[in-house]
Amino acid sequence: MQPLSPSSTAYATDDSRWQAVRDRDPLARGHFVYAVRTTGIYCQPGSSARLPRRENVEFFSSAADAEAAGYRASRHAGLAADSARAALIASACRMIEEADSPPALDALAAQAGMSPFHFHRVFKAHTGLTPKAYASAARARRLRQELSVPSVSVTDAIYGAGFNSNSRFYEASDQLLGMRARDYKAGGTGAEIRFAVGQCALGAILVAQSQRGICAILLGDDPDALVRDLQDQFPRARFIGGDAGFERLVAQVVGFVEAPSIGWSLPLDVRGTAFQERVWQALREVPPGTTVSYAQIAERIGSPKAVRAVAQACGANAIAVAIPCHRVVRRNGDISGYRWGVERKRELLRRESKT
Numbered sequence: 001m002q003p004l005s006p007s008s009t010a011y012a013t014d015d016s017r018w019q020a021v022r023d024r025d026p027l028a029r030g031h032f033v034y035a036v037r038t039t040g041i042y043c044q045p046g047s048s049a050r051l052p053r054r055e056n057v058e059f060f061s062s063a064a065d066a067e068a069a070g071y072r073a074s075r076h077a078g079l080a081a082d083s084a085r086a087a088l089i090a091s092a093c094r095m096i097e098e099a100d101s102p103p104a105l106d107a108l109a110a111q112a113g114m115s116p117f118h119f120h121r122v123f124k125a126h127t128g129l130t131p132k133a134y135a136s137a138a139r140a141r142r143l144r145q146e147l148s149v150p151s152v153s154v155t156d157a158i159y160g161a162g163f164n165s166n167s168r169f170y171e172a173s174d175q176l177l178g179m180r181a182r183d184y185k186a187g188g189t190g191a192e193i194r195f196a197v198g199q200c201a202l203g204a205i206l207v208a209q210s211q212r213g214i215c216a217i218l219l220g221d222d223p224d225a226l227v228r229d230l231q232d233q234f235p236r237a238r239f240i241g242g243d244a245g246f247e248r249l250v251a252q253v254v255g256f257v258e259a260p261s262i263g264w265s266l267p268l269d270v271r272g273t274a275f276q277e278r279v280w281q282a283l284r285e286v287p288p289g290t291t292v293s294y295a296q297i298a299e300r301i302g303s304p305k306a307v308r309a310v311a312q313a314c315g316a317n318a319i320a321v322a323i324p325c326h327r328v329v330r331r332n333g334d335i336s337g338y339r340w341g342v343e344r345k346r347e348l349l350r351r352e353s354k355t
Helices: 006-011 014-023 063-068 075-098 105-112 116-127 131-147 154-160 166-177 181-185 223-233 244-258 274-284 294-300 307-316 342-353
Strands: 033-036 041-043 057-060 192-200 203-209 214-220 238-241
Touching: 006 014, 014 033, 014 057, 033 063, 041 063, 057 063, 075 105, 075 116, 075 131, 105 116, 105 131, 116 131, 131 274, 192 223, 192 244, 203 223, 203 244, 214 223, 274 294, 274 307, 294 307
Parallel strands: 192 238
Antiparallel strands: 033 041, 033 057, 192 203, 203 214
8 A cells, every 4th residue: 555645644544544434524535545345346535335344444545556456436436536537637638748759658657646557548548549649649730730831841840749850750750641741741742542432332432542551431422522522632642543452442341331340450541630539539439330429429538528529520530431420429319410421321320230
């Protein structure tokens, strides 16, 4: 058991803690937790739970210590712990986004008062990303913002995004941009994107692949309109029609549309802000045949007030079905807007409900 902080001197002994539990002392909350061996749960002092027998109780200085010892939170303690952890993770996200270079895991964990292993697990549970992936997404966003400013040189953009040297940047540039920085700054000049248009039960489907992986799955009624949409997304890229091998990839995507329960294992070229990536990761974790609300997605990514931003991230998703924004509905269960048409969304949900 970890030593108590100086502010906990009033509850420094097991006798004083037990007295606080018996008195349901609200001032003791936050100074320690007590665990009950016979039930395997832990509670905050002041809890309205039934008073346990003293011989079955042991004390811990924090919920993390109790969990490390194998106890689980009581329902009331769990709600409070989730709220506290969400605040800690939000603070860690701000630290990552504001740092000149990605903070070390040990530093992030120390700020949160957790072990590196526990912090890594809690961070991923709240954001849908590992700390390293979140830092990478935040830095990529800063880099794209810097490169979009005409007066900023590529070198200045690299340093402005938090890279300490050009060599460090070029080691990660393909993953961050999918192309050379100078080509990105020129609007995608030099990038090669292979694509093909096929047909599925929902109409026309376009699949496109960059050097990194699939960069677009588009659905619609008019194949030519889908091609124009792709060209608008990547105005200076070089487009190459898919060969027989690529047609097989399109068939694989169509197979997923027809039978969503087979899962998804294709590499995804997912670009976007760190927030969008959190939303898209949460969407990929929604099982086929089920739906969630925008508010539920916001809660899952640790941003319960960001319902409108979640809806915007769903609308910005250019990878239909693989990132299943069609599984998001309104709070009352009504089917809301869908980039590829509400009828396609309704049909996708109908098909998934039968698998």
